[in-house]
Each structure stands twice: as structure tokens, then as C-alpha cells.
Amino acid sequence: MPVNTSAIGKTYEPATYAVGREKIREYARAVGETNPVHLEVEAARAAGYADVVAPPLFAVVYSAASVGPPIFDPEVGINLAMMVHGGQEFEWGPPVVAGDEITTTASVKDISESDGRGYYVFESTSTNQRGEQVCRGTWTNIVRGV
């Protein structure tokens, strides 16, 4: 059965995430960061940042509310039980620090099929409160047995 590609290009409602200092520290500890710019306000300020700095992959935290809807969208039609995260790419702009407000918009970049697998590629674009693009994410999910 061919995959339904009608959702390609669909864009979802943006969602805004307020970046908290303790959330950054919790995330930094969970991924084993030891660089004090992620953990100590004084160290971050001494390095020229306004507050503690989010590790690069903190992008998954501020993007989460935006990249969920396309995965669950019936028009996209992913069989969640058969889905695996196949690949991930992030491109970063200026660092994200505690106190920032990050707005992320997700869209369906591509849907295709190869050897009985469906490839669902979503893109997320995140900007801070100054309108600077802080991250662009490309999320590739593979669904077996389409």
C-alpha cells in the first residue's frame, strides 16, 4: 500500500516554550554535561552569557510541543507502533539561555516509501524572542510495514 503523501508541505501552529534555569540544569545533568556554563549562573555570566546556557540538544525540549502534532496527525497517518526514530539533524544559531522564549513551527518536509518502509521527515524552525533563528531540526521517522 503506497504511503499517503498529501500532507507534504503542511505547517502546524507554532508553540512557544519559556526556557527555565532549573530545566536547563536538570537536562544538562541528565545528559552528563560538566561545562559550568550549563550549570552555574556565575560561570555563564563570566563567559559572556546572560544566564545558564542550554546544551545544544536541549532543542528537543523546546521543540517537543511543536513536533508532536505532525507525528499524531491522522492526515500524515503514521502507524506509531511500527515507528522508529531513524535520523536527526540540528543546525544551530545563537545560543539559547535561561529566560529566552523560543517559538517553534513544525512542518511536513517529505513523505516517501522505499522497500516497504515509510519515511516521514518533519522540519522544525525555532526562533527566540528577538526573532533570531536558534535552531532548525530535521526529524526522520521510519515506519515499517507500510
Added chain:
Amino acid sequence: MADLTVGAEIPEVRVTPDKYLTVRYAGASGDFNPIHIDEEFARAVGLPGRILHGLWTMAQVARAQTEAAGGPEHLKRLAVQFRGMGLPEQEVVVSGTVREVTGRRVVIDTVAEQAGKQIIRNAEAELEL
């Protein structure tokens, strides 16, 4: 900063996720998929047990780059492919080799392995020094 000339190997990141790491990472990231935190559920869907979050492993790959470069602001791009599955309580090793240097831009080929199997492969990082 590590040696980041063409052909140089970046310092390895070696980390053994403890038994409850997936629970802490679930809370920190918001990804509560039960395959990562519920042993019974994971076995019921045919997995050997709870598996690591791929994005936690990707964060270890990112950390190897930012530690080599001397700070998080240097990492401009990271693209990875996830393969197989990572397991708690087994060492994860991230390694990488500088492929290309153009001015301040450094491209690194990098992988994450566990028990000799690549769980992140074909990964490419771009640093700006």
C-alpha cells in the same frame, strides 16, 4: 581545545548510563515513551528490555564535539542516523575524526558504539572555531 586538524581523532567520550538514567532523561526531556522506562512494556513489544533514548545518545555525540571544541557555542550542525538500540548499564563510547577544515569551519565524522556495535552511525558534526 583539542587538536582539530585533518585526520585528528577527538577525545573519546565514555559513559555508562546507570540503571535509572532513562527515567531521569525522560523527566528532563519530556519523552516518556514506555519502551525507555518500563521493563515489562519493553519486553512485551519484543525488546530485550528498556532501551536508551536515541536523543540521549545523540546528546553524548554532541558533548564529544563541544568538549573537543571548548564550548557549546562552537557546534553549528549535527546530523546522525540511529541504528539498533542502546541499553542501560553498558558503556557508550563516542569517537570522531576530523575530515575537513576550511578556515574556522571543522567537519567531524563521528559515531557512538556500545559493545562494539554502532548505535549512532554516519554522524557528521560541523564546528565553527
